Amino acid sequence: MKHPVFAANWKMNQAPADAKAFMRQFLAYYPRQQDRTVLFFPSALTLSAVVEMVKDRTDLSVGVQNIHWEDKGAFTGENSATIARGAGARYVLAGHSERRHVFGETDEQTGLKVAAAERAGLTAVICVGETLDQRERGETNEVVLRQLRAAVAHIEPNQIAGSLVAYEPVWAIGTGKTATTADASVVHQAIRAALRDLTGERGEAVPILYGGSVNRGNAAALLAAPEVDGLLVGGASLEAENWAGIVRT
Ligand code: PGA
Numbered sequence: 410m411k412h413p414v415f416a417a418n419w420k421m422n423q424a425p426a427d428a429k430a431f432m433r434q435f436l437a438y439y440p441r442q443q444d445r446t447v448l449f450f451p452s453a454l455t456l457s458a459v460v461e462m463v464k465d466r467t468d469l470s471v472g473v474q475n476i477h478w479e480d481k482g483a484f485t486g487e488n489s490a491t492i493a494r495g496a497g498a499r500y501v502l503a504g505h506s507e508r509r510h511v512f513g514e515t516d517e518q519t520g521l522k523v524a525a526a527e528r529a530g531l532t533a534v535i536c537v538g539e540t541l542d543q544r545e546r547g548e549t550n551e552v553v554l555r556q557l558r559a560a561v562a563h564i565e566p567n568q569i570a571g572s573l574v575a576y577e578p579v580w581a582i583g584t585g586k587t588a589t590t591a592d593a594s595v596v597h598q599a600i601r602a603a604l605r606d607l608t609g610e611r612g613e614a615v616p617i618l619y620g621g622s623v624n625r626g627n628a629a630a631l632l633a634a635p636e637v638d639g640l641l642v643g644g645a646s647l648e649a650e651n652w653a654g655i656v657r658t
Contacts (some may be wrong), residue, residue, distance in 0.1 A: 410587060411649045413632055414573065414616045414639030415590075415656045416448040416534065418474065419501065423451055429467030431649045432462035438653035446639075447656050448534075449498055450474050450658045453488050462499030472534070475508055475608025478521035480528065490529030495513035501526045501534045504560055507657050510540075524563035534573045534618070534641070535560045537600070541580035549578075550599045552603035557603055570611035574600055575641040577599070581621025582641060590634035597636035625651060628658040 423431060428451055439447075447469050451459045457472060463469040467645030477487040479515055479533045493501065502508075503526065504519035519535070520530045526533045535557040553576065576596050578588050588596075597617050619631050620641030646652045 410507055411632070411638060412444055412446065413658075414446045414448065414618060415658075416450065416575070416603070416618060416620075416641045418450045418505070418620075418641055418643045419452065419647060420457075420474070420507070420643055421452060422647055423453050423455055428455045428458045429462060431586050431647075432459060434649035436462070436466070439656055441466060442657075443468065445656065446470070447629055448472055450500070450502055453493070453496075456493070456496050456498060456521045463599050470499045471497060473498045474502050474504065474505065474533070476501050476503075476522055476531075477585070478518060478523060478525045480525060490525045490531050494529045494531055498531060500573075501531045501533055503535050503577075504556065504591060504650065505536045506538050506577055506582055510579060518554055519556070519560045520562040525572035527564050527568050532572060533560075534575050536575045536577055536620070536641070538577040538579050538582075544578065544580065549596060553596055554599060554603050557600060558607075561607060566608040567611070569604070570615060573616045574604070574638075575618040575620050576600060583622065585622050586621070587622045587627050587631070590637075591629060594634040594636060596630055597634070601636050625654045625658075628655045633657055 449471050459471050468544050473493040476490045480491050503523045508514040523533045537553045539552040543552045572586050604615050616638040618639040618641045623640045623642045624645045
């Protein structure tokens, strides 16, 4: 039996008041279900509002979308893992494709961020995924596994085993194009094999999420695919009833 993880990546949407209105609706639509975990990644400025709204629900957790790799210091405009933890975050997205492709984050920087997350006690959701060019050149697994190995280069096997991985093909994010369940499964199986290499048997238990244009119509099929343990959802997580529908898949 799977214990699926459903993660909402709100990106640069939802001000605190919007998030409170969303959560009031979502909590009404979604009574606690013990057999699944739900994560919210609001903007850092909205984090506290969401933390406050879910404080009575141990099945719901909150994370930040990005951190700096240093614990503190002169980095104007940045947030550290320690500050995020202090504000109530328990999770962090590391190496999301928009960080990599819009802001130029490197594999090495993602690895340093994952290490910073571990130092602060945040659980990292390590995001990996190939571009369309890379897929067409047949480089998908090579790219994804290189990103994964770099992301965990500075943490211990037991810390890797405590993380989550999200496979998000860049060409599927926000485009309405979804990987077929078969394509997703091939990459998820390669990630699982790499996790076993890195951590031994403990790698079996690391949730591997799929992301990229997930919606209410395709969530069930994706979740049923081998080695797909959850979903990381952007656009379709922004409306409470819709998101509750996906989480109840
Ligand atoms: P999308 O975004 O669901 O809007 O494609 C997913 C993500 O970027 O995590």
